[in-house]
Amino acid sequence: MNILVFIKQVADTEARILIKGDNRSLEIENKYNLNFFDEFAVEEAIRLKGKVKDSKISVCTYGGKKAVEALRTAIAMGVDQAYLIDNTDLDTDDPLITAKILAGFAKKEGFDLILCGRQAIDDENGNIGAMVAELLKIPHVTAITKLEVADDKKIIVESDIEGGKETKEVQLPALLTTQKGINEPRVPLITGVMKAMKANIPVVDPASLGLSRELLSRDASKIKILSYETPKGRPAVKMIEGETPEEKVKKLIKLLREEAKVL
Amino acid sequence: MSKDIFVFIEFKDGSIRKTSFELLSKGKELAEKLSSGLYAVMLGFDTKGLTEEIKPFADKIISVDEEALKEYRWDTYTDTMEYLIKKYSPYLVLGASTITGKDLFPRLAARLDAPIVSDAVGIEVSDGEIKIKKPIYGGKIISWVTTQNAPISIITFRPNSFSIEKRQINGEIIEERIEINMDSRVNAVKIDKGGSKKVDLQEADFIVCGGRGMKGPENFKVLEEIAEILGGRVGASRAVVDSKWRDYEDQIGKSGKTVSPKLYIGCGVSGALHHTMGMDTSKVIVAVNKDPNALIFQYADYGIVDDLFNILPALKEGLKSLKQEA
Helix, strand or coil: CEEEEECCEEECCCCCEEECCCCCCEEECCCEEECHHHHHHHHHHHHHHHHCCCCEEEEEEEECHHHHHHHHHHHHHCCCEEEEEECCCCCCCCHHHHHHHHHHHHHHHCCCEEEEECCCCCCCCCCHHHHHHHHHCCCEEEEEEEEEEEECCEEEEEEEECCEEEEEEEECCEEEEECCCCCCCCCCCHHHHHHHHHCCCCEECHHHCCCCHHHHCHHHCCEEEEEEECCCCCCCCEECCCCCHHHHHHHHHHHHHHCCCCC | CCCCEEEECCEECCEECHHHHHHHHHHHHHHHHCCCCEEEEEEECCCHHHHHHHHHHCCEEEEEECHHHCCCCHHHHHHHHHHHHHHHCCCEEEEECCHHHHHHHHHHHHHHCCCEEEEECEEEEECCEEEEEEEEHHHCEEEEEEECCCCCEEEEECCCCCCCCCCCCCCEEEECCCCCCCCCCEEEEEEECCCCCCCCHHHCCEEEEECHHHCCHHHHHHHHHHHHHHCCEEEECHHHHHCCCCCHHHEECCCCECCCCCEEEEECCCCCHHHHCCCCCCCEEEEEECCCCCHHHHCCCEEEECCHHHHHHHHHHHHHHHHHHC
């Protein structure tokens, strides 16, 4: 089985993020990781390869040169090959442009199954998976929590639906996005890390994927950032004092009713 | 060119979801500013009663009542929405960033080659330009975005982003009959709706959240009782879910759900960043923790430093008598 995994390098949750003077760009502390939900996709691909004979896993990202680090993490975990689609000077706020590039790559590379995380934790969009599937005219399933292979043309997946779970049979080729709970992503072994350091990671020109430079440029974007701001902070916390728990609770309920007006 | 607005209606367990009424309320306000019409778009099967519920909130209600639409599927829903959008040419399509919304709208955006802004929390119109408010980086930054180069834009909003305004529009119902084909490459083999799980966590007005300070799964009973008195839901921190005291679907935070209830009560929650990222847009935050230095107090409006197991029973009794008075 030819498995393709899309990943993204994202700012660490703890990274400091500042708004630059123009209010239109961000300064991000140099702390980056493989996106939390993409780790599940990488792990699931590796597990699948262990179950299905003659499988190959390729991982790719549309990112800057720095994103190679996230690709190396995936290699250290156990994927076979990584590709960087270099977005230097082309980084976009429009998920549809990213999806078109990834779909172009998938077409060129060939695949039976595509896996990616259910969303990136930086822009919190969660659009890429379903968009790529639509562009490739293949089925998709969002937020899967279980994956089994029925035969070489069919998989069985369990995914979140409103208030419950659904199990579906899906014909390959297909695209699946991974949700927490599907597996426990492995921590790379030192031998994996060594292998990843040495791995050759080809750099792909996004303009070689069937899309013109104009279509990739910032002018083609249908999404425009107007400004960034920091969220309004809350006023300082009001600590509620009292002799007994009952007294504290009484004061709290009074404040929630009369001051905050939520009860 | 039309500036009409579509609101995609969702329902669950036989009722319209609260988030749909929120979108209709905001949608009407936008439609008034744009001098356009508000369409509620209802896809489903046997939805006549529900359509009536929507009438006061929208100028027009497009109802597609077909057996093939009984359960949500990306294929049938994307096809139907594409057909309706091409026929009515709305300017904005508003939906909720629920499990259904997150599955449907990106696919629909790609189908229509339309811009999409997902998981937004606000929208404004000034001089005909729309400005969409969207938190990024776990709420550390608020971005204001707009769409361009496109006749139609899709925007999804977090539940609880807008208040519900009662209206008396008495909109006209338009019944559309469409031939719908299911994609044979996907077959549902089992649907488990998990019983009727009370209020949806993301839609709840009141959330009582337990952290590691709850000490064990058995102690969540009192949180359940408090949530029931308030008509809300119990949530959990990552530590609690990782310890298997609660299910993942209860998890609030970066790797779980993002919630913005009217009132969030954190009980024994330390306030680690990955948790606060999922709840700091709550309108009012109460924290109860015996550690006066717990980080959660930096995010809270009201704080109580005390032993949870003294405060929670008192809180339950206090809320119960409040409810009895009312």
